[in-house]
Amino acid sequence: MENQIIETGTVQLTKEDFSSDQMVKWCPGCGDHAILHAVENVFPELGIPKEDFVVVSGIGCSSRFPYYMNTYGIHSIHGRAAAIATGVKLANPKLSVWMITGDGDSMAIGGNHFIHTIRRNIDINLLLFNNKIYGLTKGQYSPTTPKGSKTKTSPQGTFERPFNPGVLVIGAQGTFFARTLDTNPKAMTAVFLEAAKHKGTSVVEILQNCVIFANKTHDLITSRETRDDNQLFVEHGKPLLFGKNKDKGIVLKGTKLEIVTLGENGVTENDILVHDQFEKDPGVHSMLASMMPPEYPVALGVIRSVVSETFNDAMMASIEQEKENSAIKTVDDLLNSGPTWVID
Amino acid sequence: MTSKNSKVVELEQVVIRFAGDSGDGMQLTGSLFSDSTAFAGNDFATFPDYPSEIRAPQGTVSGVSGFQIHFGQKTVYTSGDLADVLVAMNPASLKANMRWIKEGAIIIVDGDAFVDKGIEKAGYKSDPTTDGSLGGFKLIKSPISTLTREAVKHLDIDMKSTMKSKNMFALGIVMYLFNRDPEQIHRYFEKKFKANPIVVESNKAVLAAGFNYADTIELFGTTFKVEPAPLEKGRYRNITGNIATAWGFIAASEKSGRPLFLGSYPITPATEILQELTYHKNLNVKAFQAEDEIAGIVSAIGASYTGAMAITTTSGPGLSLKSEAIGLAVMTELPLVIVDVQRGGPSTGLPTKSEQSDLMQALFGRNGEAPVIVMAAKSSADCFYSAYEASKLSLEHMTPTILLTDGSLANGSEVFKIPAVADLPSINPPLAQANDPAYKPYRRDPEKLNRQWAIPGTEGLRHRVGGLEKEDGSGNVSHDPLNHERMTYLREAKVQKVADYIPLQEVYGADDADLLVVSWGGTFGVMLTVVEKMQELGKSVALAHFKHIMPLPKNTEELLGRYKKIIVCEINNGQFVKYLRMNFPQFKYLQYNKIQGLPFMVAELEAKFNELLND
Numbered sequence: 019m020e021n022q023i024i025e026t027g028t029v030q031l032t033k034e035d036f037s038s039d040q041m042v043k044w045c046p047g048c049g050d051h052a053i054l055h056a057v058e059n060v061f062p063e064l065g066i067p068k069e070d071f072v073v074v075s076g077i078g079c080s081s082r083f084p085y086y087m088n089t090y091g092i093h094s095i096h097g098r099a100a101a102i103a104t105g106v107k108l109a110n111p112k113l114s115v116w117m118i119t120g121d122g123d124s125m126a127i128g129g130n131h132f133i134h135t136i137r138r139n140i141d142i143n144l145l146l147f148n149n150k151i152y153g154l155t156k157g158q159y160s161p162t163t164p165k166g167s168k169t170k171t172s173p174q175g176t177f178e179r180p181f182n183p184g185v186l187v188i189g190a191q192g193t194f195f196a197r198t199l200d201t202n203p204k205a206m207t208a209v210f211l212e213a214a215k216h217k218g219t220s221v222v223e224i225l226q227n228c229v230i231f232a233n234k235t236h237d238l239i240t241s242r243e244t245r246d247d248n249q250l251f252v253e254h255g256k257p258l259l260f261g262k263n264k265d266k267g268i269v270l271k272g273t274k275l276e277i278v279t280l281g282e283n284g285v286t287e288n289d290i291l292v293h294d295q296f297e298k299d300p301g302v303h304s305m306l307a308s309m310m311p312p313e314y315p316v317a318l319g320v321i322r323s324v325v326s327e328t329f330n331d332a333m334m335a336s337i338e339q340e341k342e343n344s345a346i347k348t349v350d351d352l353l354n355s356g357p358t359w360v361i362d
Numbered sequence: 363m364t365s366k367n368s369k370v371v372e373l374e375q376v377v378i379r380f381a382g383d384s385g386d387g388m389q390l391t392g393s394l395f396s397d398s399t400a401f402a403g404n405d406f407a408t409f410p411d412y413p414s415e416i417r418a419p420q421g422t423v424s425g426v427s428g429f430q431i432h433f434g435q436k437t438v439y440t441s442g443d444l445a446d447v448l449v450a451m452n453p454a455s456l457k458a459n460m461r462w463i464k465e466g467a468i469i470i471v472d473g474d475a476f477v478d479k480g481i482e483k484a485g486y487k488s489d490p491t492t493d494g495s496l497g498g499f500k501l502i503k504s505p506i507s508t509l510t511r512e513a514v515k516h517l518d519i520d521m522k523s524t525m526k527s528k529n530m531f532a533l534g535i536v537m538y539l540f541n542r543d544p545e546q547i548h549r550y551f552e553k554k555f556k557a558n559p560i561v562v563e564s565n566k567a568v569l570a571a572g573f574n575y576a577d578t579i580e581l582f583g584t585t586f587k588v589e590p591a592p593l594e595k596g597r598y599r600n601i602t603g604n605i606a607t608a609w610g611f612i613a614a615s616e617k618s619g620r621p622l623f624l625g626s627y628p629i630t631p632a633t634e635i636l637q638e639l640t641y642h643k644n645l646n647v648k649a650f651q652a653e654d655e656i657a658g659i660v661s662a663i664g665a666s667y668t669g670a671m672a673i674t675t676t677s678g679p680g681l682s683l684k685s686e687a688i689g690l691a692v693m694t695e696l697p698l699v700i701v702d703v704q705r706g707g708p709s710t711g712l713p714t715k716s717e718q719s720d721l722m723q724a725l726f727g728r729n730g731e732a733p734v735i736v737m738a739a740k741s742s743a744d745c746f747y748s749a750y751e752a753s754k755l756s757l758e759h760m761t762p763t764i765l766l767t768d769g770s771l772a773n774g775s776e777v778f779k780i781p782a783v784a785d786l787p788s789i790n791p792p793l794a795q796a797n798d799p800a801y802k803p804y805r806r807d808p809e810k811l812n813r814q815w816a817i818p819g820t821e822g823l824r825h826r827v828g829g830l831e832k833e834d835g836s837g838n839v840s841h842d843p844l845n846h847e848r849m850t851y852l853r854e855a856k857v858q859k860v861a862d863y864i865p866l867q868e869v870y871g872a873d874d875a876d877l878l879v880v881s882w883g884g885t886f887g888v889m890l891t892v893v894e895k896m897q898e899l900g901k902s903v904a905l906a907h908f909k910h911i912m913p914l915p916k917n918t919e920e921l922l923g924r925y926k927k928i929i930v931c932e933i934n935n936g937q938f939v940k941y942l943r944m945n946f947p948q949f950k951y952l953q954y955n956k957i958q959g960l961p962f963m964v965a966e967l968e969a970k971f972n973e974l975l976n977d
Contacts, residue, residue: 038826040838072818074664077829084826085839090818092667093828094660095690101625101657105664105672106818108648109623113668113818134653337643344644349613352645353780358599359400361590 031062036071038088044079049200049226053147054086056203057116060210061089066114073116074103076123079154079228080147083118097128100135103142111330114214115142122152125161125181133190138329139218145210146183146223151232164235183223184307188300188322193218195307196320200226201240205251205318212320218328225316238311250315252306254323257290260315267291268306275305277314295323368577368585370541375434376588377442378536380529381459382451383420384413384427387529391449392429394533394550396775398542399433400600403590406433407742407776407887408600409441409961412714421483426458435589439741439887441774443963447539449532451475451506453484468500468582470535472528474507502581506531506572513571514564523561527568534572541587544573594779601778603742603771604634607675607701610749612645615671617750618757618789623670624649625661627680630713631769632703635675655683659700663687666696667827669817671753675701678720679710681764685728691762692732692853694827695804695813697791699752700734704768704884706959715959716769718883719934724764725912725941731850733857735763736912738883742771743778748909750786751864757791759860760812766911768884768933770961791815797822803837810863811856813837858913867915871897871904877974878925880951882908882938885931885962892967903971908938914945922949927974929954931967 036058044050061071071089075081077096084091090113094102103117124132124146135142151169152158159169159176162183166175187195194216198209206224213220225236234241239248250260250268258268265280267290278285297303303322310316346352378395382388389410399406411428418425432442444464450456452475463469476491490496491503510528511521537544548566555561576582601609615622624647626636639649648670652658659674666672676684681702691698704720706712724736735755739748745767756763794801794814803825804813816823825837833840834848869878870893881889886907893905906921908914922928922942929952930939939953954970956962 067821069821069824070819072668084828087826088824090667090824091826091828092664092694093826093830094663095686095829098656098660098687101652101660102664104650104652104657105623105625105661105666106668107664108650108661109621109665109668109670109672110819130653131657134657333648337646337648340643341646346642346644349609349616349645349783352609352612352642353599353783354597356599357397357400358597358780359403360597361403361593361595 031068033058033062035068036061036088038086040085042086043082045230047229048079049149049224049228050080050083050147052200052203053145053206053224053226054083056206056210057087057145059207060214063211064114064214070112071114071116072106073118074099074106075118076128077154078120078123080118080120081123097123097126098131100124100128100131100144104135104138104140107140107142107330108333111141111334117142117144119144119146121146121148121150121160121162121183125183125186133186136187136190136192136219136221139193139326141217141219141328141330143213143220144222146221147226148183148223149226149228149232150235151228153228153231157231182308182310183221184321185304187221188304188307192221192322193324193326194220194320195223195303195322196221197223197225197307197316197318199236199240199318200224209319212323216323218326239316248311248315250309250317252293252295252317252319252321254293254295254320257287257292259287259290270302275309275314295320298324368580368582370587371584373586373588374436375432375438376447376540376586377430377432377445378447378449379428379430379445379459379462380449380532381426381428381455382529383455384415384425385417385420386427386451387526388427388429388451391529391533392431394547395536396431396600397550398537398546399431400598400777401546402542402588404433404435404588405438405591405593405777406431407438407441407774408432409770409774421452421454421480423454423458423484426455428455428459433588435591437591438776439891440961443965447536449536451529451532453480453486453490456490457484457486465498466500468502468539469496470502470504470532472506472532473503474505476503502535504535504575504581509571509575510568513568517560517564517567519560519564524564527565530565530568531572534569535576535581538573538576539582539585541585544569593777597780599778599780600775601743601746602634602773602775603739603745603767604632604703604773605638606743606745606778607739607749607767608635608638610746611639611671611673611699611753612642612647613746613783613786614750614753614789615647616645616783617786618671618753618791620669620671620757620791621646621648623662623665623672624675625652625658625665625672626650626675627652627655627658629655629677629680631705631772632675632677632680632701634772635701635703655680656687659684659687660690662698663691663694663696666691666698667694667818669815671757672697673699673701673753675703677703677705678707678723681720681723682727688734688762689728689730689732690829692728692734693829693832695760695853696762696827697756697760697815698762699749699756700762700764701749702764702766703772704766712959714769716884716961717934717957717959718768718885718932719937720766721911721934721937721941724766731854733854734912735759735761735857735860736766737763737910738766738908739771740883740886740907740909742774742776745771746778754787754789755860755863757789758812758863759810759856760792760815761857766883771884793817794820794823796820802835803827804832804835806852809859811852811859861913861916864910864913864915866917867906867908867921869904869906869921870894872902873924875904875925876902876927877904877971878922878928879903879905879971880908880928880930880938880942881905881932882911885933888962888964888967889931892964892971895964896968896971901972901975903975911938911941919946922946928952929971929974931962933957933961
């Protein structure tokens, strides 16, 4: 794979190397616990020394994450994690920078930093815990809360159209977008590994359940009864099939995606759209990211992963070039450059 | 080159003001004259005065752009009060600048611009050059536009480019008036217009034409010369406050061994610091133009955590946006310098005018108990040393530092004696050592009370910082009531301890003077000019000009106690005086404030101080 960057590590680490001694204070049953375990499982697999990880977060339930990881970390200000992580990465591009955020933190107050970090393609891994509610402030609607939801600040139901984070990422010229579920540790771990490998801003949306304020908000997707018809695991080079018997598929008809059933109306597997996560054109990726139940299954896995120069690489290359080309090598050179005169 | 057809008179100091439409190139004219002044060995200071619009309606008073230079054979501390010479390229620039010139000043105008339309646009009822209203001045009315066209007739150049160089004709006249060699300017043209030889030629021709015209038609009976100033031996350059600020940071970065990271967002009048730093990647500078003011500062906080010498630059409204993040830097006890190039406020206020009205915001404008070091640069060249010292204090004491400069310092320029980096004080941040078994994120040095800086990538020092209150020592999150109180006191004490590491407050003048003048930041030049002038006249007046504001120098209270009469002068509604009243309520303070987006004038201060002395 062309953007594979992780070499086989010589560092042997285990999950315990990354577990902190701090008491984890998320509510019992919160989806965050599963995400923490998945991250703890992924870090030792990356071949990166443990002191080279920095975990950065904003404010919110999810943003307590850095305190629960035994790495370098910053728990910062509401909405600002993406810009803080940018500073960390630019100051030392060798570090593996992970940003933890929620739907309030990065879709609302931090929306600006979120899109610009993605646009610049800063090489960080951004885990977006989407529980579609403000949890830490106890139950107000967020920018991803489904329209019509009754919450503490929308007693008659929200009037707002929610953001689809994937569509926003792709619209901001994102180079990597994946989606996963807090209820599926195996898939989650696999997606985190892919995100780590990608060079650029890797955004992973984790559909995460808040047991207190928006319990079962992802129920259509995650419940045993409905999940087969509402989950579509995308895999590069494979046809987009889903359903209990993998007999439903996605086709591109005109400018829209449509659901078809194999064997009906002469549809065969050859008619089904084959997933290409490396396609630079964002069209199909955006359509896949925007699919939502009940009309469509939700696309899970790596939806988009394209190679593009990162800001940090471009900046470092520019610095190296300037160092080579400039006649000014020291501050003394600088102070004495240009028009000067001597008084004897 | 000396002029032939005139008598030469020696002057001690001169103020010249170049003014024209904002597209007339008056900033360039002024800066070229400054270069020539440097070569003449004079001490000087300059100040540009331009509208916030890039091209305000042509020919109107609101579109006038000006540049003032004050040069002399003695030390020059300010860009001068009223001008001895005004160059006005159109009626609007004459109208806008009449209040800034001395009685009897020389006024050089482009006579071609004084036609009905231009006169009307400027808001004049009749032509001021013919209606007798300039009776008290020496008016030199030359057909500058016509003569500029004549001067380049032999060159194949279009009308628009020709008219762009008429400022050089005016410059040629002024060069003649002050016995300067116009060929000094040629090097500039050759460099600037390298790709366009015809423009080099036309500018040279127009400049020479202006000079020769003044000589040939004996425009002035007398020309002037200002002898070189007795400056200390050494190498000098001309520098603006913003460039000096940028370079001070680069010097501190080199000296401390911590690579420089700037996170910033363009804002007048601070933008030039960001621009300048983007040009110095060769010196390991990472200048990041962020998506907004907040990203500017928080990216710097991220870089600071990662071991960079981190800074952010802004002006008043930007400082407001950065408030919450400054609190994070206070809580995480990370080094960070925040530069606020003050301008007139509140809100958008007067973006291109200078003011000292962000002092309270710098001191107190945050939620919670959030002390930071606050410093203020005193002159354009001092911005270099202030940026350097702010970096040193921030890095060594592990605390955010706000450096206040202002629009006048930022855009004004003065002569700067180039220091050797080897002579600058050393900077030693408290770096934690790899695998130090005793390392704790919030363990403090007993002297400075700072914590150690443990940089990601270093083995054995993994730790988390954040905005939540930290337990003393361990740095774990803590909601313990007594711990919060202790940490609040510790953060305050750490900043107060900085007083042991800054110089004592100097006083210019006698310990028993009848009047102590107190000022701070960018007004130093004018304050010292007034006080020295009055002292020469035998007046009992002394000056205490503050650069360190939080903490104040340790002798501040003792010093203020020596004087019976104290007046605090500020370009605001009395912020430093409130701070002094809060800290030392036992003293009585008079105040002198000006809030017009304009600097103090020597004359107004002198009058006020004399009035107090005679009381």
